Amino acid sequence: MPLGPKPIVQFSATSRVVVIGQAPGRITHETGLAFDDKSGHRLAGWLGVSFDTLHDPARxxxxxxxxxxxxxxxxxxxxxxxxxxxxxHDRVWRELPEDRLTLLVGAYAQRAYLTETKALTMTARIERYREFLPRFIPLPHPAWRSALWMAKHPWFEADVLPELRRLVAERIGTA
Known part of the structure; x- marks a missing residue:
């Protein structure tokens, strides 16, 4: 690790929405706050919450x-x-509520947790998101490249995001 070890993780016994990403980026490494960059603001928008709410470990x-x-x-x-x-991961999962919703952000998390779909593309997994409910929702990474991906796949914004926001609101008590 070029900048040395600095584990970045956020959770509590009441976290009912879990975001599993790839790995902290350079900015996150520097600040110590997960998704502390433009991708975090985009992710919060997808979830229908504020940036501060995304960083509330109670939720x-x-x-x-x-x-x-x-x-x-x-x-x-x-x-x-x-x-x-x-x-x-198993150590963290033991601390979380059983009825949690897990957001699999990007191909690494999706391949690890949706093992039966390894032959599918990330886009195919996201299109089939209903098959993985109520436990998982696969998502693209909210990096700048996702704007290009979303332009090619308008169904994501029209179909997936409203359902994602509804499920997140149910879990965090804002529905």
């Missing part, structure tokens, strides 16, 4: 496939370190 757990910034690679950040999720 939202934010746990990545890799807990520390993995460094740069060509075209983005390196993949999450493979030992992190198997080492820590």
């Amino acid at each position: 939202f757990a934010i746990v990545s496939m890799g807990f520390c910034y993995p460094g740069k690679a060509s075209g983005g950040d390196k993949p999450p370190r493979p030992e992190c999720a198997p080492t820590w």
Whole structure:
């Protein structure tokens, strides 16, 4: 890890929505706050909550496939370190409510938790999101590239986001 270990995680015994991302980015590593960049603001908008609400551990757990910034690679950040999720996820899940909704943000989380769909593309998983309810919803990563992806897939904004917002509001008590 080029910037050294600095695990970034947020959760409490009352977190009923779990966000599983790829790994903290450089800015998150510097600030220590998960999704503390433009992607966090986009994610909060998708969820229908404020940026501050997204960072309320009483409502939202934010746990990545890799807990520390993995460094740069060509075209983005390196993949999450493979030992992190198997080492820590089960320990976190034991602390969370059973009736939680887990948002699988990006292909790494989707392949890990929707193992029967490994042959599918991320887009195909997201299109079939209803098959994974009430436990999971696959989502694209809210990085700047998602704007391009959303332009090619208008059904995401029309169909998935309203259902996502409804389910999140139910879980965090704002419905």
